[in-house]
Amino acid sequence: MTELNTPLDLNNPDYYLNRELSILDFHLRVLEQAVNPLHPLLERLNFLLIFSRNLDEFFEIRVAGLLQQLSFDSAITTSDGMLVSEVLKRIADICHRAVEKQYRILNEDLFPALAAENIRFLKRDELTEAHRLWVKQYFREQVLPVLTPISLDPAHPFPRLVNKSLNFIVSLEGKDAFGRQISLAVVPAPRSLPRVVRLPDELTDGGDQHVLLSAIIHEHVSELFPGMVATGCYQFRVTRNADLTVDEDVDDLAIALKGGLLLRRYGKAVRLEVADNCPRDIIDYLLRKFGLREESLYKVNGPVNLARLLSNFNRPKLRYPPFTPTMPSILQKTESVFEALKKQDVLLHHPFESFTPVINFLREAARDPQVLAIKQTLYRTGADSEIVNILSEAARNGKEVTAIIELRARFDEESNIEVANKLQEAGAIVVYGIVGYKTHAKMILVVRREQDKLHRYVHLGTGNYHAVTARIYTDYGLMSANADLCEDVHKIFQELTGMGKAAKLKKLLHAPFTLHTQLIAAIEQEIRHVQAGKAAHIIIKVNALTEKQLMQALYRASMAGVKIDLIIRSICCLRPQVAGLSENIRVRSIVGRFLEHTRVFCFSNDGDLKVYCASADWMDRNLFSRVEACFPIDDPILKKRIYKDGLLNYLADNQSAWELQSDGTWQQVPQAEELSHQAQSMLLEKFAKV
The missing domain is CATH 1.20.58.310 (Polyphosphate kinase N-terminal domain)
Known part of the structure; x- marks a missing residue:
């Protein structure tokens, strides 16, 4: 110490x-x-x-x-x-x-x-004669009609190319139909074309054989320039600034965002990827056209758009084994979600437990004649999602449906605008949140009349209301009828839709108001415990840690002798294991089958364990520039479950874990052969037995 x-x-x-x-x-x-x-x-x-x-x-x-x-x-x-x-x-x-x-x-x-495994991506020189004939026909019927070759000359300046689009620069010899001497042309590949083309079964000897679109275009690029000879064809891709900034002092944020989305496609260039066989003079030409320097150039030995390489291979043995998320027993035994929540809180641990209870909660609310109102925040969900359809149904059924939609969720802006339009058309009240603050809290509130009294039910989560990511992200969700918790959620919705002072909450910690100060207070309480000779331990699991005051509080706690375990998926700006500063802090990261997304804050509190789940990471933006909800887990059984499954389980992982060193490097935890422990696999096995 x-x-x-x-x-x-x-x-x-x-x-x-x-x-x-x-x-x-x-x-x-x-x-x-x-x-x-x-x-x-x-x-x-x-x-x-x-x-x-x-x-x-x-x-x-x-x-x-x-x-x-x-x-x-x-x-x-x-x-x-x-x-x-x-x-x-x-x-x-x-x-x-x-x-x-x-x-x-x-x-x-x-x-x-x-x-x-007989899965091949064939290069041009690996094509048989039968392959070549099929590829030629495919090019002429499916590719050629949608290509637009653009010659580069004084009348045809270098085109504006869309962010991350696949393009080809072609060197030419000869004259075109108008007698012009053209030496270079650009051929953009439309995004409507698949980047991987599967060859017919009769040509593959029973395997999965594919040809990349880039190889198909390269093989037949001369057909785009009749009378000329293509002496070279080189794929390239430019990456542009896609950070969308919108002046929020506008009459309609949705309209302003639509304009910004168009600009994103043509932002300032920041990276150029080219085929590694591209001649130096053409590379220099492209760098000049995009205003880039040498350090922004990436020469690649393969497709420049790897993100679109994966096909739908029917090879179960080469995939993770399938699993079926389980349902909490109380929800299996009780026909009504509302009746189940009257008996006890329900904790959902996705993807090991199903997202279906959340869907059922909303569907029952939409169709129950006793339900008067449904309020929900939506950050990333998708216009065609079942949740949006259910909310639309609820609005058409006469429920008072209020949706707080965060239009500015990065790269989901267009989808969220569609969600807003769809809900408004169904008769729901749609609010875009607070100017200057993104609404990142994950909350559902249902108001139901029962025996002439109004009762409320809530769902609070660490992840988005998105059925697809609920199968691949780890997240917690709490469903409850606790009166104080429901009252707090009601007050936050009032803040989001109306105006007034910050609400005084009984249970929830609330960014940008109380969450940061209460986290600092909880850390300081652990310092006081250790100074009094009591055991003290802090376990934090978040996606990122960047907020300086929290890091300084953790440093102070470490210097006082508090044991601190941080499970951080991605960004960590704290430097652990520094003598005299952070030798009591251990930082680890788990990278596995599922994307770790839970946010759990645990303080030993002299044996009276405090456990919180939250929508917020420990970042400046979450704590000061977003509306976030952090909810306590009060039920002793649920608290113990999160502590064991969501924290200790991950601290014991010796298969998928990395640890951050004092010099800022990450080292993989040596994979143990005996007594091996993989946190996500343990949870899959545990819930499979339920």
């Missing part, structure tokens, strides 16, 4: 890790799953493609933001004291090595392993 009067400056930037580099480290942990033998072969391929999608968004948002900062001030620094220019240099170095590794894994590991 460190003496508390030791003069440590907790604002010292050396005590903090860079946010952008930290999230990049997470993406690298995802990439490592592509070579992890614990995962079936097609799942390893999927991890490789997830890495591609993650890296795309990293450049679209994080790198784009850094470049924008740099354009304003070349001397600007990040919270850890690094110059933005240095961060960008580090990112470029790491990403170039990572992309090289990614394609090496694809070409030297995954493609050969897939070929051994």
Whole structure:
């Protein structure tokens, strides 16, 4: 234990890790799953493609933001004291090595392993004569009619190309129909075309054989330029700034967002990917056209759009074994969700437990003549989701339906606008939340008349109301009829739809008002316990930790002797295991079959365990710029279940765990052969026995 009067400056930037580099480290942990033998072969391929999608968004948002900062001030620094220019240099170095590794894994590991299973992605020189005839016909019937070759000359300047679209730059010899000497042309590949084309069964000897769209276009590109000779054809892709900023001082946020969505497709270029055989003079030409420097260039040995590589292979043995989420026993025994909640709170642990109870809760409310009102927040859900259909049905049935829709959920803006329109057409009240604050809380409130009295029921969650992600993200949901909890949720909905002072809540911690201060208070309480000679322990499970005051509170707790375990999926700016500062803090990350998404805050509290679940991560934006709900787990049985399954279980994982070192690097926990423990597998096995 460190003496508390030791003069440590907790604002010292050396005590903090860079946010952008930290999230990049997470993406690298995802990439490592592509070579992890614990995962079936097609799942390893999927991890490789997830890495591609993650890296795309990293450049679209994080790198784009850094470049924008740099354009304003070349001397600007990040919270850890690094110059933005240095961060960008580090990112470029790491990403170039990572992309090289990614394609090496694809070409030297995954493609050969897939070929051994008779799943092949054929290159042009691997096509048989029968293949070539079929590909030629496919090109002429399915591809050629939708291609638009664009010659590059004074009358045809370089085209505006859509963010992340597949394109080809073609070198030409000869003259066109008008006698012009054209040397270069661009061929955009429409997004309507599949990037992977499966060859007919009669040509595959019983296997799964595919040809990439890029190979098909390359093989027949000369047909686009009759009378000329294509001397080269090189795929490329540009990534653009996709961070959508909208002036919220507008009359209609939805209309403003629609305009912004169009601009996102043509933001400032931040990365150029090209085929590694592209000649240097053409590369230089593309860099000039996109206003990019050499460090933004990525030469790849394979498709430039890996994110669209995966096909629907019917190979169950090469996938994770299927599982059926279970239903809580109380809901199996009780016909009505409302009757079940009168007896006890219900905790749902997705994806191990089904998302169906949430759907049933809403469906019963929509059709129950005793239900008067339904209120729900929607962050990411999808216009065609069952939840939206049920809310629409409820509105048509005469229920007072209020939907708080966060239009600004990144990359879901267009879908959320569709959701809003659909609900409004059904007669629901749609509110876009609070100007300047994203509504990120996950809440449902149902008001029901029972024997001439009004009773309320709630669902609170750590994840979005999205049936698809509920099968692949780990999340907690609490269903309850607790009067104080329901009253708190009612007050937050009043805040979101009306105006007035911040509500005084009995149970919920509420961002941007009480959540941050109460978390600091809970940490300080553990410090007081350890100073009094009592045991003290903090376990926090979140997606990200970046908020400085919370990190400083954890440092103070560590110096006082409080044991601290942090289970953090992605970004962690706290530096653990530093002598005299954070030697009592251990940080681990679990990367496995399911995306870890639960947010759980646990304080030992001198034996009277306090456990909270929340929609909020420990980030500045969640605590100060969003509406978030953090709910206590009071039922002793449910509290113990979260403590064991959601926390201790993950701290014991010795198969999928990584630990953060004091120098900022992540090291995989050595995989134990004896007494092996994988947290997600344990939960799958546990709930399969229920």
